[in-house]
Amino acid sequence: MRVRWPYGLRTRLVLAFVLVTALGAVAAAWAGAGSARSALLSEARQRLTGELTARIAAVARELTFPPDAAALDRLRAAVGEQTLVSYVDSSSGGGAERAAEALRGAVRERQRLVWQRIEADGPRLLIGTPVMITAVDGQRRPSGIEVYAVRDLAGTQAQLDELTMAAARTSAIALPLAVLLALLAAGGVLGPVRRVRDTARTLAVGELGARLPVRGKDELAELSVTVNEMAEALQRTVAELRRLEADARRFVADVSHELRTPLSTLAAVSELLQAGSGKLDPVERESAELAVAATQRLVRLVEELMEVSRFDAGMARLRIEEVEVDGAIRDCLRVRGWLDQVVTDLPEVVARLDPRRLDVIVANLVGNALRHGAPPVTVRLRATAERIEIEVSDRGPGLPESVLPQVFDRFYKADPARSGGSGLGLSIALANARLHGGDLTAGNDPAGGARFVLVLPRAAS
Template sequence: MRPRGLRVRLVLAFVLVTVIGAVAAAWASYGSARGSMVDEAQQRATDEIRRRVAAVTADLTYPPDQGALDRLRAAVGAPALVTYGSLSSAEGTGLGLLTGELRAEVRDREALVFQRVTSDEGPRLLVGTPVMRTSVDGARAPSGIEVYAVRDLTPTQQRIDASAEAAVRTSALALPLAIVLALFAAGGVLRPVRELGGTARRLADGDLDARLRVRGSDELAELSATFNHMAAELQDSVDELRRMEADSRRFVADVSHELRTPLTTLTAVAEVLEGEAQRMTPDARESTLLAVEETRKLTRLVEDLIEVSRFDSGTASLRREQVWVRRAVEDCLRARGLLDQVELDAPDDVTAVLDRRRLDVLVANLVGNAFTHGRPPVLVRLRADDEQVEVTVVDHGPGLPEGGRHRVFERFYKADAARTRSEGSGLGLALALENARLHGGDVVAGDEPGAGARFVATLRRFPREDT
């Protein structure tokens, strides 16, 4: 599993690099010290053997006898072996480590030869050297005497082991130091990143004035400057969009209010014409009734737009009163001639403190949507508990369009893009949702198993004490 946090990765990388560097340095130092100690021990042993051999060979007579070999062996020090032809003098343990290959190399090279070996007793240094004779003319030649010595390298190995332990301790001590340094370094590197994240969250929460402080001239400073430029551009764009939205809402509100007065006059005229329609010719009557219907639709649209503008401007408010909810729903349906066309499943004893007019608008829009976009029978079901009132409207139409579960509450949303004109204003469900939220509730759309679309409106039954 790879670490995912940036801090963790930075700390691990810093610790890894530091520890690897410390280990490499410690073991390089150990390797150098080890080689130096071994070379020093070898050099000291071979120099001592040369010196002792040279001190005795000046007094030797040739050919040497057994006594001469014994004196030379004693001068070299045990464990040692001195040979001359068939004569030999040996003393000490470990002489069995002297191999035939070592002896052959001494004879062939006619020079001092050494070899390091490991035995059961520990590391040993094997040294072999021929004794050279110097003639009257100064020429040197092998005398036939060979000297072999075994020297114990255990003290040197102990010093090497102590050096290795020191290297291990140095590497181990580097780990906590590396962690501390890594935390400080990661903190310094991640501080601008944390500030960037905090400022981005402030922007996301709506604080468009949030900016970063630009420090220095490195890559992080360049990133901060770029972020500030982006935030400034975003603020300008949002301000422009807000201005345009405010202008649009003001335009809709102004136009709606300006249309209200002439539409009131047109509605009055339309009602007069509707009363005289039966005395008109068929063509005139059809045109008159069409004009009356369209005038009423336009009036409803203007009223809906005025209501929307109240919600947008934040001036919409509740006029709460004690309401018998079933009776209010029946009055809503009766006023629109739908009481006999809707199946009402509601208890008689449910009361709530609500805005009766807004409850009427909510139920009318949900039921009207069920008849417009669904098919009868339409069911209105009322349920309540101690906290809220739930109004459910179910139709038996095709159900919600694919992907339209949330979009149906958008203003002027049409499930069928080819349908350019509908019976309603396209604002009914949006207004139903706004009225439910004004009551501290919500409207949720879905499909009813075995039926069509289902809309569930929840309203807070009683106002909170602080409202």
């Protein structure tokens, strides 16, 4: 499972650094305290047991065996308070009964010094040891005398408590230091990352000359070099594409301009030919009508190409007038002979628009519906205080889902076998809508058929 962090990279980096640094400092502090604690306890034990055995040794050589009560008392007095000295059924002293009870079995079994640390009634060290004597043959053996003593560890415990407090203070100090170091480290790491981000944003808005400074030889420096190489390659590619695009636009504009004059002549000749086609025999009349239709299509194509070239060159401009939108739509349909083929719902609406470009948009949408849809083709006009909406729909097969994303692309035809259009009409209609600050969308009506919706501001600027 992937863990989703709800924080930014800086916060995550600081938290991770603080966590690692703080854990390391705390672990080191407590490890040091633990080591010192063990050393203190070991030193206290060795000191107390050494002192005990030294005192026993100083008196043991003067003892007679079997010892009497006086000898046991001298040994107990030499060892100190809270000491119990026992021999068979005799004993001397007091205050060490707990030590005797806890350690007697181990002392008699092992016949050597035994100790135990307890915490009841404060930290204490219980010590039990047999008194050894040297026989005439030089061997050491137990004398039967056993010494049990209790020694206070309060001083040692105070030192241990101080060590614990020191470890806690060190841990507390480590946290703000870890935060400071984390902020410094995050700044050092995220500074280059921010520069990469800013450079990427600059490249994204089209300033392809942006580059990153390369500092050092670490991974971030390698990233900066890679980004710079990518930007260089992108700049070269975009420059080449722009050059090719400019060449293509210039070619289209030049060809369209060069074709305009001879096409005007052809259009005039075709009109004369069409006017006199009634005097021709059927075969010649059919040929003349084909020539006229082809000439008209060619004229429309050149006009559309010139319009596209103006949009591409950024030379398209609006000529805003106060327009009776319902009347402009009716005029568009009437001029093209479509008024009887289209159902209209056109309330009176006045808006500030470019009437020529509105005519182009409506003509493209209605013409497209008449060619590729099925009757009835409907044009509806709606308006609010801020915008107008023109809907053109038909009852044809509609637009396939695969066509919708590309329907406004230049030269795109859903069915390449269809003739009668250049594939530029809808793209020109969309460009004119956006030039007004509006939009044009395509979809399918729930009742069937294609549906195009033009939205324009009520007062274009």
